[in-house]
Structure formats: C-alpha cells, structure tokens
Amino acid sequence: xxxxxxGGVRRRPQTAAIAITSxxxxxxxxxxxxxxxxxxxxxxxxLLRADSLSxxxxxxxxxxDGNPPLYLTAAWLVTQATPSAxxxxxxxxxxNVVVTIGALAVLYRLARRxxxxxxxxxxxxxxxxxxxxxxxxxxxxxxxxxxxLLGMLAALFQQRLIERGRLFDVAMLALLDIALTLVHGFxxxxxxxxxxxxxxxxxxxxxxxxxxxxxxxxxxxxxxACWIPFVIRQTEIVQPYSWIWPPGAMDLVLSLFPSQAAxxxxxxxxxxxxxxxVWLRRHGLAAPPRAIGLDDRWxxxxxxxxxxxxxxxxxxxxxxxxxxxxxxxxxxxxxPQMLVGFALHLLCAELLIRCARHRFPRxxxxxxxxxxxxxxxxxxxMLLVQGxxxxxxxxxxxxxxxxxxxxxxxxxPVIADSPHVWLPRLxxxxxxxxxxxxxxxxxxxxxPNWARGNAIDYNMMQRIGRWAGLSxxxxxxxxxxxxxxxxxxxxxRAWLHHLRQTHDITAERLVEARDAGGRLSCxxxxxxxxxxxx
Numbered sequence: 001x002x003x004x005x006x007g008g009v010r011r012r013p014q015t016a017a018i019a020i021t022s023x024x025x026x027x028x029x030x031x032x033x034x035x036x037x038x039x040x041x042x043x044x045x046x047l048l049r050a051d052s053l054s055x056x057x058x059x060x061x062x063x064x065d066g067n068p069p070l071y072l073t074a075a076w077l078v079t080q081a082t083p084s085a086x087x088x089x090x091x092x093x094x095x096n097v098v099v100t101i102g103a104l105a106v107l108y109r110l111a112r113r114x115x116x117x118x119x120x121x122x123x124x125x126x127x128x129x130x131x132x133x134x135x136x137x138x139x140x141x142x143x144x145x146x147x148x149l150l151g152m153l154a155a156l157f158q159q160r161l162i163e164r165g166r167l168f169d170v171a172m173l174a175l176l177d178i179a180l181t182l183v184h185g186f187x188x189x190x191x192x193x194x195x196x197x198x199x200x201x202x203x204x205x206x207x208x209x210x211x212x213x214x215x216x217x218x219x220x221x222x223x224x225a226c227w228i229p230f231v232i233r234q235t236e237i238v239q240p241y242s243w244i245w246p247p248g249a250m251d252l253v254l255s256l257f258p259s260q261a262a263x264x265x266x267x268x269x270x271x272x273x274x275x276x277x278v279w280l281r282r283h284g285l286a287a288p289p290r291a292i293g294l295d296d297r298w299x300x301x302x303x304x305x306x307x308x309x310x311x312x313x314x315x316x317x318x319x320x321x322x323x324x325x326x327x328x329x330x331x332x333x334x335x336p337q338m339l340v341g342f343a344l345h346l347l348c349a350e351l352l353i354r355c356a357r358h359r360f361p362r363x364x365x366x367x368x369x370x371x372x373x374x375x376x377x378x379x380x381x382m383l384l385v386q387g388x389x390x391x392x393x394x395x396x397x398x399x400x401x402x403x404x405x406x407x408x409x410x411x412x413p414v415i416a417d418s419p420h421v422w423l424p425r426l427x428x429x430x431x432x433x434x435x436x437x438x439x440x441x442x443x444x445x446x447x448p449n450w451a452r453g454n455a456i457d458y459n460m461m462q463r464i465g466r467w468a469g470l471s472x473x474x475x476x477x478x479x480x481x482x483x484x485x486x487x488x489x490x491x492x493r494a495w496l497h498h499l500r501q502t503h504d505i506t507a508e509r510l511v512e513a514r515d516a517g518g519r520l521s522c523x524x525x526x527x528x529x530x531x532x533x534x
Contacts, residue, residue, distance in 0.1 A: 063237030071143035123345035125375035151336030177220035201303035255331035395522035403513035417495035
C-alpha cells in the first residue's frame, strides 16, 4: 500500500470520517460536561479560587496539589481571564479535550516518521477508541491532558532534533522538557527516557551527535533541582504513612492497557505481529535485523521502539519499587505511556498493510478506503455506547442523588469523615453549610490499616482548612462541645468506630447506601448523645 494511501480518491471518505467523528466527540463531551466533579478535581477548583498567584503557589507548596505548579498556574490564568458569566470549569474542561486531541495529532505526526500514513491513522483511532485513559485525561480537570501533550511533543521534537539538528529544535525541546518536568512529579522520568531513546537510536554517530539533545535536557534537570526543596515540603502531607497500597501484577498490566478490550487487543496484536513478521520474512519482504539495528534509515523506527520500551520500563521500575519498598505506583501517574499501546497498534497495522499490499495489490484502494472509514467508525461506536469514564462520588442513592438528602434540613450538622464524601457535599448539597469534616489525630495513629487515607486526609483537610479559611473543618473535641446531636455519614473510615471506643454514644441508623455490586458502602447515623466512657 503506497504512502499516499490517505489522499487522492480517499480524501472524501477521510474528510467525512473526520466530520462525523468530530460531531460525535462533541456530543460525547457535551453529555459529560454537566457531571459532578470528584475529590481531586474539587481540590483543583478550590486552589483555583485563590485570589493571587502567590496564594495559589502557597497552597501548592503546602501539598494541596502534589505536582509542580505549571498546570495550576496556567489554569488559574485561564480562570482569571474567563468572564464571570461563563463557567471556568467548563472552559478548562473544553481546553483539556482540545489538548488531548492535540496530543493524538502529535502522536500521528510521530507515527508518520516510522510507518505509513494509513497505519498511523488506524493506530490513532484504535488508541482513542479502546484505551480508556484517553477519555480519562480529556475529561479530568487535572494536569493529565497537558502531561500527555507535553510528553508527546517532547518525543516528537527529540526526533526532529536528530533529523535536522537546528538550534530552533534544541530550544523547543529544552522548553518542552522544562514544561514536562514542571507539569507532573514523574515528568523528569519521561524527559530522561526521551533523551536516552534518542541517544541510543543513533549511537553509531558518536557522542558528539548526542550533544544537542543533552544541551536541551540539562535545563529540565536544573528546573527539577530548583523544585526539589518544595517537593520535600509537599511530601510531608503523606506522613506518617502513605495512602497508596502496594500494587498487584494486574495493576501494572492495566496501567498499560486499562480496559479488558485494550488488554485482549494487545494480546491479539502481539500474536498477529509475530505471524505477520514470519510471513513477511518467508516472502523476502522483511528488512534484515542487522539493518534495522544499525542502518541510519531505520533510526526513526529504533527511536520509536526504544521510546515505547523505555516508557513501559518506567512503569515497571516504579511498580517493582512499590512492591519491594515504598508504594508510589498509581496508574494515572504514567499517562505518557499510552504511547506503548499506540506502538502496538501502529506496528500491527503497518505489517498488515504491507502483507495486504503484497498479497492483494489490485485491491489496494479498496482496503485503504475501508480502513479509513472503519477506524473512526469504531471510535464513534465506543463513544455512543459508553458513558463517560469518571470517578463516582460515593454515598449516592439509586437515582444518583445524595443518599442522606431526605434527612438533612440544615438544622443539624452532618459529619463526613472522608474527604471523598465531604468535599462533594460541600460543593453540591442543598444544605452545604451543614457538613463538617472531623480532625482526629488519634484516628490517624490508631487505625493505619483501617483506611490508608487516614493520614493524608487529616493533613490535607487541616491544611486546606487553614489555607481556604474553611470553618467546617473542625477537631473532634470542638464538634462534641458544639453539637449535642449530629448526623454521621459512615463510609468505611474509622472516626465513628473510634468515637464508640472512647465515648458512650447513643446512635440510630437512619439509611444505608449500597454500591453497584449491592455491597453496603455508606450508613447515615443520628447521634443523640455522647458522654465520657464509663
């Protein structure tokens, strides 16, 4: 199949496919915009309410956001420029969608350097259709879309620098590496990965050929060194123990292929790649392995392969550290490694195209037109049949409302001992002023295995209460002194249990909420008496 597969007579189906896909994406995004924000997004919104950049940066350094300040600074500037009549949350979400589409476009540009345009076209739409992380980063009001875009741009400009060696490419790569370092705590790992993949892909040219890339990478190292003192302060928020559990083997697999469809497709693609390579080799259509490994003509392919292996290696290394020593593995921290799944799609599509071109040369145009239409059709189908893949606010009733709403009238405080429960209610509940978050250090110390989030919840709520001036964040002693009666949402945390262990209480169960699997998730209690333990 020729490199002009997307062109000529195929322009019309391509244009129609893009138009229809764009319309469906717009409908999907429009449906997703009104959804409630979950805890991490509400932390973002809280920080963006800062009245100055210095106030915002003070909150970031306190650990109210665990990443460097690039995304929140940019988002804060956007909110300041947004007219009050327009929701800044909607604007930021739309920007994230555009940024994610931009990252996919950059992936396509990168693919054009290593495969045919048609293979790149197929791979992009397969990634968007079957990798749930694409929808996640597009709709999440966090730094992940920008993180994805910067990672792909840095990868593209590294290859451009190798190809052209211009001062402009050095400057652009340096800026992108700095931005990638300052957008996420793991960004520097991808900066190093991109540099090493580029250096190893043309190692025969000698060390001097690597100097421009090294020059572009060093400013990111300096930026990291400047930020490290603030990272140390941020990490104090997870003391005395982390909220992250040691990961299992499937956590690593699902970080690379985050859905059953993506995982099974990856297995099928790997098997298909082996069969296709054997077929091509038997027919004398495969390049010699020595040429692929050493010939300059194959440098882009070597770079892309090393990039995918390196990004998978980052996740694998962090997983090993998390299992053996300190748990720091969270799948969403590795957003740029969506390139790994993309690389599988791209290689399989390219090999299939080469086999089809050799086996059915007269049907080249027909196969190309089918692929141009089929790949977007898969994405359109997936968007139409699935709902937005978003974090769900806990403790809801069967209709999606707050399960305790019928008992909350604003005349009695409601204690919610989990930020996941408390902050959404502070934002969306009809009687938001009634909700309180209890600060209790004894719960943190005495129940480390009851809920791993006890420590970070305490530190986060204490700091955000002071930073934002939230009077609804109160120590347990103040709650007991101020309110003789109150409601409690028990959602798996240890606060009410500890209260029962240390006090004599009178409590009545009012209502329960169950999760999608029918398991008890939340209980509303009415506490009418609290006295000293006898």
